Amino acid sequence: MKQRVRVVGIIENGPEVLIMKKSQGRVDSASRWELPTGKIKFGEQPEEAIERTIEEYLGIELTKRMELKDVVTFLAQNPAQGTSQLSNLYIVYSVVLNEGTKIVPKDRYTAYKYIKPDEVGNYALDEASAIVLGMEGRINPKAHYKEVANSATVYVDGSSRGNPGPSGIGYYIVGEDGQVLATGGEFIGFATSRVAEYYALKEGCKRAIELGLRTVRFVSDNLMLVNQMNGVYKIKNNDIRPIYDDIQDMLECFEACAFMHVAREQNVQADAQANMAIDNQFLE
Numbered sequence: 248m249k250q251r252v253r254v255v256g257i258i259e260n261g262p263e264v265l266i267m268k269k270s271q272g273r274v275d276s277a278s279r280w281e282l283p284t285g286k287i288k289f290g291e292q293p294e295e296a297i298e299r300t301i302e303e304y305l306g307i308e309l310t311k312r313m314e315l316k317d318v319v320t321f322l323a324q325n326p327a328q329g330t331s332q333l334s335n336l337y338i339v340y341s342v343v344l345n346e347g348t349k350i351v352p353k354d355r356y357t358a359y360k361y362i363k364p365d366e367v368g369n370y371a372l373d374e375a376s377a378i379v380l381g382m383e384g385r386i387n388p389k390a391h392y393k394e395v396a397n398s399a400t401v402y403v404d405g406s407s408r409g410n411p412g413p414s415g416i417g418y419y420i421v422g423e424d425g426q427v428l429a430t431g432g433e434f435i436g437f438a439t440s441r442v443a444e445y446y447a448l449k450e451g452c453k454r455a456i457e458l459g460l461r462t463v464r465f466v467s468d469n470l471m472l473v474n475q476m477n478g479v480y481k482i483k484n485n486d487i488r489p490i491y492d493d494i495q496d497m498l499e500c501f502e503a504c505a506f507m508h509v510a511r512e513q514n515v516q517a518d519a520q521a522n523m524a525i526d527n528q529f530l531e
Contacts, residue, residue, distance in 0.1 A: 398505075445490040
């Protein structure tokens, strides 16, 4: 599977975040917006790539600080090869500009705008930028579901009290229109946190299949699980290998899927279901 690696900058102005309007490819193609994004050239370090991207495409010299925020991985359809999937790895930086810096869009971009979270739905964002903004909690959820892709979102979470200890799993499934399709949890006995996370994903897959969903984005606050499902890391633990294999079989039922990492506070519904399942097990 081919992999696309990019650097992405999050540039803030108070509660607003900078997005750039992409130069159109074909004349008949729709205008798209994205976070400042660039490739990593041969021999470059990621931090060098984001600095060059800011200078080349925004027309400014980066003299303020930048900080590594996260690494986002997901699968998407590869338009150059029909239905085959492309692995995407986006290295996300927080970039701070000097006060009063004037942006002059060049080459890749034709315009820029600072937007608030509730304005996201007014712009046709590319999928990677929407995923990054969703992970950072800077996107209106319903706008995100409508604009990012025609897919449902399955939030999953596993909880273990003691690691290993009493464990529960939870899922929270939302349709592309933002409507809740299903939610639930289950006590799975005594287990480690990593086993609970994988059982939660397995149950989320099962429920998505039962609902007849064909295109699905799976969301977890466990970065290791997301990276393993995206092929960034290999599975080395024998306790999760059988669950992982079961999940891989289930994924064949979907036309397309992606795995997304979010901050814990962006996964509260699934977490609540997992902990409720544990609590209910020990009620008298």
